[in-house]
Amino acid sequence: MMTRFGVHDLTVQFGGLRALDQVSFAVEPATFVGLIGPNGAGKTTFMDAVTGFTPATGTVTFEGHDLSRVPAHRRIRTGIGRTFQTLELFEDLTVRENLTAAAEKSTWWSPLVDLVRPRPSRAAAEAVEDALSRLRIEDLADVLPPDLSLGQRKFVTVARALALRPRLLLLDEPAAGLGTSEALAFAARLRELVEEGLTIIMIDHDMGMVLKVCDEIHVLDFGRLIASGDPEAIRQDPRVIQAYLGVDDDPAAAEAAEAAEAAVGPENGPVR
Known part of the structure; x- marks a missing residue:
């Protein structure tokens, strides 16, 4: 099976600030992927780089084609769709x-x-x-x-x-501002799109929703990829707990991990 999408050593530099630092991972077709991390971790920068809105080094591949030097408007035509954090619509159009x-x-x-x-x-x-x-x-x-x-x-x-009609859809905080039950219902509808064959990469700060709905999750911190895996592996990864909660490997970290696990409800399976 051909890899639907991949990045290798994707890097974005803003002057002396490295906003994205050699990020690499691949995504298979019909997969729901979560991209998470603390504020300022580089999540939106990642999507900007993938879609050509921000200059970057490294490679971006989609369905076997290297898009690294392809301008933004042509990347969309290859089958990559995207939403933005703002909900700007033409207010005078239906x-x-x-x-x-x-x-x-x-x-x-x-x-x-x-x-x-x-x-x-x-x-x-x-x-x-x-x-x-x-x-x-x-x-x-x-x-x-x-x-x-x-x-x-x-x-x-x-x-x-x-x-x-994209085959890869990038969603930047699509459920921001929604209540928990409304966000889960929204995510379940997105899950149906994946079951139909669409590949989705989603940024969201709602850890509970991401852990329930995604097949795999990648975690950014200060522009670096610090963890990748299925929801259970991410939930238990000490690097993820430290990045989100700012704790070290001591007894307090164990308490923080328990609190984080309780917050996302590990007893509930993923939304399908």
Whole structure:
């Protein structure tokens, strides 16, 4: 089976600050991957580097192709989709129109086509309806963003990325601001996309949700990859506990580990 996505020695330098330091890992198709770490660990920088928004050294590969020197707009066309932390939508356009704006491919002759055929292409219209259906938000298609709840806006943001028909989807804190039960329901819907064959890499600060929904997790701290593994291995990794809680290998660390484990509820299995 071909590796869907991989980075090797991915490094981002901002002057004297190394925001990402030789990060390497690979992701198989139809895998739900969590990318976690304390604030300032380099998580969003990682996504910026992968999608070409931030200059980086090292290599980024997707489905056997080296994208390291490929500009951002062309990386999207290879099948990589992304959301951002901000939920910026076109407030005066309906949900369907917001998705259409993302799905419609622009070319130099697009303005001429719009003069003759001022409506979405068939491919774009089909992609939009498919995205709405996969997230089960068809009932929101004709709603304007100001009338959406926060949770609904989260779904629309993901649907907008899905309208590009990606095979790899990068999500930057998609559940931020949601309550625990709402976040888990949102994550379960994302899990369904993975079961359908989509590969997802997700940043989120909700450790409980990440540990429940992801197949594998990578942990960054000060730009370095300090741990990789399945949720159980990450939950017990002392380097992860130290990075999050700032504890050393002493009796207090054991108490902190127990507290962290209690917070994420190890007795519950992953969301499927």
